[in-house]
Amino acid sequence: MSTAYDTSRIEWARQEEIAERMIPLIGRLYRSGGVVTNILGRRIINRSPAEILQAHRFTRETGDEVLDPEKTFAMLGALERVAVGPASIDVARLVREFDADGGAWGEPELAGFLREKLASSDAAPAAAPTDVVLYGFGRIGRLVARLLIAHQGSGQGLRLRAIVVRRGSDDDLLKRAELLRRDSVHGPFAGTIEVDEQEQTILANGTLIRVIYANDPAAVDYTAYDIHDAIVVDNTGRWRDEEGLGQHLAAPGVSRVLLTAPGKGAIKNIVFGVNSEQLEPSDAIVSAASCTTNAITPVLAAVDEAYGVVRGHVETVHSFTNDQNLIDNFHPGSRRGRAASLNMVITETGAAKAVAKALPQLAGRLTGSAIRVPTPNVSLAILNLELGRDVTRDEINAYLRQTALTSPLRQQIDYSENPDAVSSDFVGTNRAGVVDGLATLAAGDDRVILYVWYDNEFGYSAQVLRVLERMAGVHPAILPERRPVRAEAVLV
Template sequence: MAKIAINGLGRIGRSILRLLTTTEAGEGFEIVALNDIARPELCAYLLKHDSVFGLFPKAVSHDDSGLTIDGTRYPLTDNPDLSQIDLSGVDLVLECTGKSNSREFATRGLRAGASRVLISGPCPTADQTVVLGANDEMLGDQQVISCASCTTNALAPLARAIDTAFGLVSAHMTTIHCYTGSQPTVDAPRGDLVRSRAAALSMVPTTTSAGRLTDLVLPDLAGRIFATSVRVPTASVSAIDMSFQAQSAVSEKQINKMLAALPAPIFGTTTEPLVSSDLRGRPESIVMALPETHVTKSATMARVFGWYDNEWGFSNRMIDLARRMTSM
């Protein structure tokens, strides 16, 4: 039984906690510590009542130093510096605060006594960035691993699959991304001018880290994929719209046959005419919409489209990667 701690009970931390305590994803894990700067009452409330995923399916209560889920109590601390908590014997810290942009922050779990750290986002000082389905072979005994981003977990495996099957000369990817906590609900100052606009009222053209991270994860494709983003006024589920040039002529039938053969749980496919809300709660990194595949008359330019639940799918990959890390 692998002993794990979750640092940060935001959108991803709570999604992981929900998965671990209500689904088979929790098998083989023992949650021995939770840490979040919010008071226990608020942590319990936000776990129980989720605007995206609905009411938590089990009983939730709290005391001054713990959350109790369906009769099992999980210790909860509120220290902003994880290194000050005793995590001796913990096999893995799931670092979900979104603040690990320095080596000092990323290694706080190690200094607290944990064996390894898995970060739920980009981290330039991580020992390795690993995206399942893209560069699994890079996972070794590194102590600090980054799981990249939700969009990178959708894009990088897709790019690798296309390159393996057809040879990817170049590509342009736009992620049509739901709004996140980095955007304000009303116009308010942010570093990025357009991200200072009210998230639920406009489509917002902006940047994404997925292109840079895909270059990092798949160095053989570095510089071949341009990635950009449009934030849209929905609360969950995002999409990848990618046009690419293949090395030789391809057909829609060939592309869809390749996509349909890709392995779960990284990939899924659908032939139904779905909208974003239909994909809420899907565990895959990306679900390819096969009717959206198109090849131009030149036969070397093609377009593919895939959905991804940027919270639920990414949280599933965090758990999958955690399982790999604690079984090595």
């Protein structure tokens, strides 16, 4: 006689078998057509069957039932038969919309639905490959490298060709490879890494990366390594203005520069999803702003659009970084000389002012401060805002939740109502910021306090990659198309 235990185990095995059959479909869509499949923003490329099923259960966050794996498998098969072109496709949205239309789950019906649904899409044709050079290979540099390698697909998009560093020891190359292979916060590299000391290269999952040693950006001739028209990603933070970063442009083989820190002067500070439309092909030097700016600007943009932000204060509780001392010692900055692993340290942040570079309407309306705390990664921004109209906690939470799921900002904003969530739960999130709905404070007047978690390393690196893709013209279209969320449409 079958017991409840047996029934549950049999059902899990059935779903796991379906997920296993999805994997080759997902891989072919990505490697052959540049189609990035996801379930409500959760990528299902290079995932195990259990991880794919876990993503299916996330659909409960929308108020729907758990996504049926059999329907996902059928939709993936139909996508393979319908030419789409490079795009980021939310399979869950397609399944829900097909069900809403009352369609029968057959091949002809699915094909007709997809042709109609995706016919007017702005899926871009495959672009020519773009060479990428990482100048500096620290925390952000190595995570951007991991992302570039993971996103290599058919090799027709961004191609990581080289990293440039200053030689630190006789076995520098081996040490760099090991830092890429193992990370105390983000875990091991997903794949294989081989080192060729004679050729000075690192081979990571088939991506051959040249390691170049140099002290001067302009001293490197990239064309000698068959690197041409490259985008240099400067991860050092050593130069932040046009004069300093312009040194990269003097190097043969370089056409553009992306800074992974706030830029100064006339340099465009891009928060992807908010002001990325400002990017022009003629922009030779661009900044991806800071991790905190990327975390709070999308949320502020959404809140300002729906309610209006009159003024506010941003308090950042930020993990310690490499520019602080591990133990008390001399430091040119105030307070940062005190032991980072033992103290909370009040420090300055320019994130509140930097928001205005992406959202000019908020210029002069925000103040900001920061506290460095003894955790290695994941930070928390507390937005204390005065709005243009009254709002309740349930109303603004419903709005932000829907914004995270279905709006054009769904790649930047995530939403959580996990009652046991702590900072380490957000390690590895690829969103710029995650609104903690259970922490929201609003009493029905014009004041609201929002708590936004963010992986200040990986989440920011994901935003850097998106800017890179836009600069290279290879950022995939997001399908089905997202429409702006109106607050009054989600009132509870």
